[in-house]
Amino acid sequence: MADKALGLAMVSASVVIFTYYTLWVIVLHFVDPSLQVHEFFPDRVWAIAIPAVLLVLGVAFVVAFIAVTMIRSSASKKKQS
Amino acid sequence: MGPNKYSVIMPTYNERENLPLIIWLLQDTFTQHNIDFEILIVDDSSPDGTLDVARKLQQLYGEDAIRIHSRPGKLGLGSAYMDGLERVSGTHIILMDADLSHHPKFIPQFIAAQAASGCDVVTGTRYRGGGGVSGWDLRRKLTSRGANFLASELLRPGVSDLTGSFRLYRKEVLQDVMRHVKSKGYVFQMEVIVRCKCLGYTVAEVPITFVDRIYGVSKLGAMEIVSYLKGLLWLFFNT
Incomplete structure (x- = not known):
């Protein structure tokens, strides 16, 4: 049951993020700049910066994981022989 | 009979x-x-x-x-x-x-599905229509889903469960496919299904429940994940 709850939380979070991001990048562009709505969203630069940083960190993590695993694996093979 | x-x-x-x-x-x-x-x-x-x-x-x-x-x-x-x-x-x-981990009770369903559609292969799926896994923690389930998602995107196999190993084949089909298969381990099951598609065979799916290891312990180490990724990349460039 805890799994279902966690799964639901993950899906909800992704819906929220998707909606917010869509509003931010697409909808807000067509909204009158003087309206108060714009205060809920940071400067549009961050709409590119944040995903870019996350992507770099993500790729770095994957590469580091593969590298560390392969190094540990060949180190233990050397110990065995 | x-x-x-x-x-x-x-x-x-x-x-x-x-x-x-x-x-x-x-x-x-x-x-x-x-x-x-x-x-x-x-x-x-x-x-x-x-x-x-x-x-x-x-x-x-x-x-x-x-x-x-x-x-x-x-x-x-x-x-x-x-x-x-x-x-x-x-x-x-x-x-x-x-x-x-595979219960024979699904076999009559496989046979019926094959007879009804005349397809070449029937594969059990854990990810569609009531199929699922028993005995995995959330981390393992996420890993499996992630792996299948990645494999589906790269290989476009036309099935929802690529790494499953509970399948029914017409004998000539399996003989033909096995002549082309080269890989081992996890990747082997994926290669078989991908080759089926490449060779033009039809595949039907039946939801199954996978029960993890009643006796003994099943584990997924970091090295297996890396081997899987390497195998996936090999399949991408070789099928």
């Missing part, structure tokens, strides 16, 4: 405890549904005496129902299937795990 005969090829390695149960479940399912069958146990010289258990089961159920092929050592799943294919007399082949 129709003209079809279903041969189960079951590679075993250290399945002494599970073998009597799985064999009983299989023959019970087949007899209840009036299905002509045989089970070929391919044992790779298991040190725990699986072969002795197999021989006793053969005495119990008869040599028509249980056949045995003993091999001198751990020679791999792919070669077990190939050796098995040479020794069976059925029109259809069922491949499944011997460790009770």
Whole structure:
């Protein structure tokens, strides 16, 4: 049951993020700049910066994981022989 | 009973405890549904005496129902299937795990699906229509889903569960596909399905429940993940 709850939380979070991001990048562009709505969203630069940083960190993590695993694996093979 | 005969090829390695149960479940399912069958146990010289258990089961159920092929050592799943294919007399082949993670009760559903659609392969899926997994924690489930998602995106196989190993094939289809398959391990199951698609065979899916390891412990280490990724990349460039 805890799994279902966690799964639901993950899906909800992704819906929220998707909606917010869509509003931010697409909808807000067509909204009158003087309206108060714009205060809920940071400067549009961050709409590119944040995903870019996350992507770099993500790729770095994957590469580091593969590298560390392969190094540990060949180190233990050397110990065995 | 129709003209079809279903041969189960079951590679075993250290399945002494599970073998009597799985064999009983299989023959019970087949007899209840009036299905002509045989089970070929391919044992790779298991040190725990699986072969002795197999021989006793053969005495119990008869040599028509249980056949045995003993091999001198751990020679791999792919070669077990190939050796098995040479020794069976059925029109259809069922491949499944011997460790009770696949329940034979789904086999009549596989057979019905194949008969209804006339397809070449039926594969059990954990990710569609009521299929699922029992005994995995959230981390393992996420890993499996992630792996399948990645494989689906890269390979576009047309099935929802690429790494599953509970399948029914028409015999000629499996023989043809096995001639083209080169990989081992997790990747092997994926390559078989991808090759089926490449060679133009039709695949149907039936939801199944996968039960993880009633006896013994199943683990997924970092090295297996990396091997999987390497295998996936190989498949991407070679199929």
